[in-house]
Amino acid sequence: MMDPANPVSKLRDLRDSIDNIDAAIVHMLAERFRCTRAVGKLKAQHGQPSRDPGREAEQVSRLRHLAAVSKLDPDFAERFLSFVIHEVVRQHETVRRVTNKDTSRSEHSSTGP
Amino acid sequence: MMDPANPVSKLRDLRDSIDNIDAAIVHMLAERFRCTRAVGKLKAQHGQPSRDPGREAEQVSRLRHLAAVSKLDPDFAERFLSFVIHEVVRQHETVRRVTNKDTSRSEHSSTGP
Numbered sequence: 001m002m003d004p005a006n007p008v009s010k011l012r013d014l015r016d017s018i019d020n021i022d023a024a025i026v027h028m029l030a031e032r033f034r035c036t037r038a039v040g041k042l043k044a045q046h047g048q049p050s051r052d053p054g055r056e057a058e059q060v061s062r063l064r065h066l067a068a069v070s071k072l073d074p075d076f077a078e079r080f081l082s083f084v085i086h087e088v089v090r091q092h093e094t095v096r097r098v099t100n101k102d103t104s105r106s107e108h109s110s111t112g113p
Numbered sequence: 114m115m116d117p118a119n120p121v122s123k124l125r126d127l128r129d130s131i132d133n134i135d136a137a138i139v140h141m142l143a144e145r146f147r148c149t150r151a152v153g154k155l156k157a158q159h160g161q162p163s164r165d166p167g168r169e170a171e172q173v174s175r176l177r178h179l180a181a182v183s184k185l186d187p188d189f190a191e192r193f194l195s196f197v198i199h200e201v202v203r204q205h206e207t208v209r210r211v212t213n214k215d216t217s218r219s220e221h222s223s224t225g226p
Contacts, residue, residue: 030183032134070143
């Protein structure tokens with residue numbers, strides 16, 4: 001049985017919660033990247049730029065507000081969003097290169113048999 | 114009604130999902146920092162160091178595995194953990210400074226009336 005007054009038990013208990021939360025966040029991030037990969041393909045197909053400053057400003061303002069409500073440091077929430085968007089843009093640029101390569105390949109092959 | 118074949122509707126739909134996921138992640142992060150703040154206080158009270166390389170290695174290995182299972186880039190999951198731990202250590206150092214100040218204050222005041 002865990003003794004809640006024992007600091008070692010307390011630490012283990014808190015770490016169990018942290019591990020559960022991290023598992024949830026990793027799964028949320030996996031789902032987020034599924035969505036942003038679809039956005040990346042859509043943008044590449046329609047020749048839209050990877051970044052959208054208006055959309056990003058809205059996201060920052062919304063996340064800062066949500067952070068304040070849930071007592072998370074809004075500056076940290078903003079840094080977190082920048083960290084994720086940086087990865088998303090990197091992935092979008094890769095999708096764009098692959099899409100452009102495929103397009104130029106299919107244009108070439110259209111003159112084939 | 115949303116037309117699922119329309120790229121503008123598709124983009125809006127994906128962004129709605131991204132916004133929901135971000136709200137969930139912000140709340141998860143808020144709860145994670147509640148836990149790590151409690152860990153920080155516990156460590157400061159018992160003079161334990163902010164970082165625990167053994168624990169961190171376990172977290173990296175576990176999150177990389179969870180990432181692979183959920184088709185998230187394991188390198189990104191590891192960078193995400195480093196990003197969060199960096200913030201946690203910064204907060205722990207602040208808690209340590211405050212706790213030490215309080216301890217030295219109460220030691221001084223014990224000679225008072």
